[in-house]
Amino acid sequence: MRPPKFGYVRVSSLDEAVKVLEADENAKVLAGGQSLMPMLKLRLIRPSYLVDINQVPNLSYISIEKDVIRFGALVRHHDVEVNGDLWKIYPILPETAIQIADPQVRNLGTMAGSLAHADPAADWPAALIALRARVRVLGPGGEREVPIDDFIKGPFTTDLGRGEVIKEVVVPRINGNVKSSYIKLERKAGDFAVVGVGVVIKLSNDGSIEDASIGVTAAGPKPFRAVDAEKALIGRKPTDDVIMDAAEKAMNMASPISDIRGSADYKKAMVKVITKKAIKSALSR
Numbered sequence: 090m091r092p093p094k095f096g097y098v099r100v101s102s103l104d105e106a107v108k109v110l111e112a113d114e115n116a117k118v119l120a121g122g123q124s125l126m127p128m129l130k131l132r133l134i135r136p137s138y139l140v141d142i143n144q145v146p147n148l149s150y151i152s153i154e155k156d157v158i159r160f161g162a163l164v165r166h167h168d169v170e171v172n173g174d175l176w177k178i179y180p181i182l183p184e185t186a187i188q189i190a191d192p193q194v195r196n197l198g199t200m201a202g203s204l205a206h207a208d209p210a211a212d213w214p215a216a217l218i219a220l221r222a223r224v225r226v227l228g229p230g231g232e233r234e235v236p237i238d239d240f241i242k243g244p245f246t247t248d249l250g251r252g253e254v255i256k257e258v259v260v261p262r263i264n265g266n267v268k269s270s271y272i273k274l275e276r277k278a279g280d281f282a283v284v285g286v287g288v289v290i291k292l293s294n295d296g297s298i299e300d301a302s303i304g305v306t307a308a309g310p311k312p313f314r315a316v317d318a319e320k321a322l323i324g325r326k327p328t329d330d331v332i333m334d335a336a337e338k339a340m341n342m343a344s345p346i347s348d349i350r351g352s353a354d355y356k357k358a359m360v361k362v363i364t365k366k367a368i369k370s371a372l373s374r
């Protein structure tokens with residue numbers, strides 16, 4: 090299908106993007122276009138203007154600092170996938186990137202765009218919930234940081250207000266024996282998740298779990314933190330029984346719908362299976 094008519098503005102700074110977006114509430118940011126263009130072609134949206142940020146300089150950074158890792162608004166899925174340092178620090182990040190769609194989509198699609206789009210089956214939110222990431226937003230009132238848990242409000246709905254853009258995604262670094270993994274169940278390579286689970290675990294010297302953080306996608310109206318599963322792990326040794334208990338608790342928190350990727354019951358059962366796998370995968374590293 091052909092998209093409806095729209096205007097096009099190519100901006101040279103995020104401040105300029107904010108001005109255009111503030112002046113016209115029907116204008117939309119264009120990043121990788123991998124969600125926006127299909128929505129336009131299906132005429133699900135009718136923006137007045139596309140505000141193209143692709144020529145804004147210095148937005149493609151992955152900045153690995155002492156306490157945080159920063160991902161600029163134009164970091165593509167592929168940039169994360171091929172970053173050797175991330176494979177060492179947080180394998181969950183490139184492991185998530187590599188499971189998104191196909192190489193064409195990964196070469197253009199951005200992490201920030203995925204969060205702004207807020208598809209309930211997107212992969213990044215589960216990994217970023219597990220990493221307790223924050224979203225740095227720039228708007229008419231300046232900059233603010235929103236915890237990822239509060240950023241995604243519901244299906245295709247975020248905390249972004251009028252005139253606001255995502256400037257970067259900030260992932261805190263954790264000292265110590267930290268392990269992480271993202272496991273995605275998909276019907277075929279490149280498909281959206283039937284269910285996806287991200288896990289970050291910190292082990293103490295005695296081998297027990299000091300901290301655990303678990304994000305689940307495609308199993309509810311929005312990706313969620315499996316708090317009950319986290320509580321079931323913290324302070325315990327990761328035995329099979331403890332892991333099974335945590336996986337069951339994640340399942341009990343899920344509220345998926347039946348769709349082309351499976352029935353609600355099947356997806357719920359898969360939350361348990363994939364949570365167990367993700368915990369074991371993280372611990373095996």
Ligand SMILES: Cc1cc2nc3c(=O)[nH]c(=O)nc-3n(C[C@H](O)[C@H](O)[C@H](O)COP(=O)(O)OP(=O)(O)OC[C@H]3O[C@@H](n4cnc5c(N)ncnc54)[C@H](O)[C@@H]3O)c2cc1C
Nearest residue numbers: 118120121122123124125190198199202203205211212255
């Ligand atoms: C065939 C196909 C398969 C896919 N499979 C998967 C998959 O398996 N898993 C998965 O997670 N995703 C999948 N996707 C979606 C893909 O990951 C997109 O790249 C991503 O959802 C959107 O990123 P983008 O940069 O392309 O954003 P765009 O399409 O440019 O924008 C998406 C939305 O975000 C807004 N936006 C973008 N950047 C910003 C910003 N910095 N600030 C504020 N708003 C912004 C736009 O205005 C728009 O509303 C798939 C897409 C396709 C086409």
